[in-house]
Amino acid sequence: MSELKRTVLYNAHVAAGATMVDFGGWEMPIQYPSGIVAEHLYTRKCCGIFDVSHMGRLLIEGPDRTRFLQHVLTSNVQSLELNKAQYCIIPNENGGAVDDAYLYQFEEERYLLVVNASNTDKDLAWLAPIVKDYDCRIRNITGETISIAVQGPESGKMLAKLAGVEEVTKPARNNLSILDMEGHQVWVARTGYTGEPIGYEIFLKNEDADWAWKRLLELGARPAGLGARDTLRMEAMLPLYGDEMGIDEEGKEMPIFGLALARFAVSFDEAKGEFIGREALAKQAAAQTAFREKRGTEADLAALPRRVRPIALLDRGVMRHGMDVYYNGEKxxxxxxxxxxxxxxxxxxxxxxxxxxxxxxxxxxxxxIKSDVPTGGQVEVDVRGKRLKAIIPLKHVTNNQPPYVIPVLAK
Amino acid sequence: MTINPDLKYTKSHEWVKEEDGVAVVGITDFAQDALGDVVFVNLPEAGDEVVAGESFGDVESVKAVSDLVSPVSGIVQAVNEELIDAPEMLNSDPYGAWIIKVEQVNDRETLLDADDYEAFCAEEG
Structure with missing residues (x-):
């Protein structure tokens, strides 16, 4: 067994009384003494800060960088402007996901690709033989840099205070800027994994980690661990590699268009041209559209057998990963x-x-679940031997109008 | 971690207090701390039979689900229905928030006293 890796903020987590766990080969805080529920709620009301330094940070540099990324990512990289970011997936030939990722263009001459911690080595191994054919290279800067997610209604004001500016980025998701904050250079992205309409991820040099963490706490942010990060992303229907993408319970590959947000992550633009998995993805996309327009056929079911959907329990109890879902008596x-x-x-x-x-x-x-289960459909979940009533709602929250995430309660 | 000197304990981290032939059962401070935020308790009903060493319900936190193991055999006399709406009482007051009361107690698990339980918890980390 290899030694667990630690982020530069490890000592700060331990000093704060965090419970540390193994996550993707990293020793990370799952929660602080206030607990997951309090951390989740504080993020929704004010501002939670999350050490996300374990995630893989890769720089893509060289003349062919755009052409290379167009081939290995699902998004239209050419449409990405300076100081913008985009969500994307690293596809395989079958239209399954090797990983999901976020692509940032902070600088004209290079891209930053942020990937899942547990997939970083796999992604590098996947990309290595492909990048050989292009005049560009991948530089792994995970060990030299840190990243903190600053999420919640007050997050923008806190960062603006540190930078001495009115607004740290342009006021919409996916905007970026490079700012001086109290003498430290900070890369700021209006992105996040909590569903917060106001939220940022910042990238810094290792030596600036303690300064940033301490100053954000002084300004009223509270630390939040991986537990709250998970409940926040579930509530916002943001997928996690391994659960909602990758390989399913039967060992089958989950099609990328099983995810509703594939529509925004996959581009069939002419400018993008051929890319890995394009043909398979085009079939999946057509099937997804058919199901969304409630006209899915048997052929669409073959192209896209199951989709990732929200689920809300109507009976009393708790659902967990792996529990079976039934519709009209059929699993x-x-x-x-x-x-x-x-x-x-x-x-x-x-x-x-x-x-x-x-x-x-x-x-x-x-x-x-099976792609043709309708939104609003009543289903049953096998909760440790008991069939409990549940529903497939449209969504769990509304989060397109800042500053707050508004829960949508199932009836 | 607090341990109440007046109670007996199981190795599965329940506490029990027997008074006038009735056994009051709850979970320990160690258990609630390990679980984290308790969000749901699956309770038996009054009149149900419980068996020493066997599950009589479960307690769910955000992170995980854990069986509640009965320290005694007998018949459930009462369940703490406050826990239905306020399961977080198991976090805030583990020795006050009892879960079930058992009557007609006719068998017991091997129970630890406070000192032995403290030593057992220290071993478990």
Whole structure:
């Protein structure tokens, strides 16, 4: 067994009383003494900070960098402007996912590709034989840099204060900037994995890690661990490699278009041209559209047998990864991620929405089920031998109107 | 971690207090700390039979589910219904938030006293 890796912030986590666990070969905080529920709620109400330095950070440099990435990623890399980021997937020939990733262009002459911690070595091994045919190279800077996710309604104000500016990036998701914060150079991205309409991921040199962590805490942010990161992303229906993409419970490859957000991650633009998995993905995309328009046929089921969907338990109990889902008495799939997730009760809508003091919790999550199960469909989940009633809702939250994530409760 | 000197303990981290032929059962501070935020408790009903060493329900945290193992055999006299709406009481007050009361107690698991339980927890880390 190889030694677990530690991020530069390891000592800060231990000093804060974090429970440390093995995650993708890294010793990471799963929670701090306040607990997952409090960390989740504080992120939704104010600002949680997450050490995400374990994620793989790869620089792609050289004249052919755009052409290479167009071939190995699903997104249209040519359309990515300076100071912008895009979500993408590293596909294989069958239209399955090697990994999902975020591509950032902070600088004209290189790209930053951020990949899952547990997949970094696999991704590098996958890309190595391909990059040989292009005049560009991949530089792994995971060990020299750190990354902190600063997420929640107050996150922008905190970073703006450190930078002495009004707004750290342009005011929409996927905008980037490079800023001086109290004498430290910080790469700021308006991205995140919590569903927060206001949230950032910052990239720094290792030596600036303690400064950034300490200053954000002083400004009122609180540390949040991998446990809250997981409940936040589940509530926002953001997929996790290994659960909602990769290989399913039967050992079959999960098609990328099983994910609703594949529509935004995969480009068939002419400028992109041929890329790995294009043909398979085009078939999946057509089937996904058919199911979304409620006209899926048997042929569409063959191209896209199952899709990743939200699921909400109506009976009392808790769903967990691996539990079977039934529709009209037939097993249609299984729960991929779920637990009991807390939320703030809210008043009003959109920009006028307000979080109340009262909180609730709900047994919700994500499932991977037969593509033709309709939205609003009543299903049953086998919770340790008991069939409990559940529903396939459209979504668990509304998060397109800052500053707050508004829970959508299943009825 | 706190351990109440007046209680008896199981190796599966339940506490039990027998008074006037009724055994009151809960989970320990060590158990609630290991579970993290408790979000759901699956309780038996009054009148159900419980068997020493066997599961009588389960307790779910955000992270995981864990069986509740009965320290005694007998008949459930009462369940703490406050836990249905406020399972987090098991985190905030583990020795106050009892789970079940058992009557007609006719068998017991091997129970540890407070000192032995403390030593056992230290070994478990």
């Amino acid at each position: 249609v799939g299984y729960v991929t991620s779920a637990t009991m997730i807390p939320y703030y009760m809210t008043e009003g809508e959109g920009p006028d929405a307000r979080l109340l003091e009262q909180t609730g919790k709900r047994a919700i999550g994500i499932c991977y």
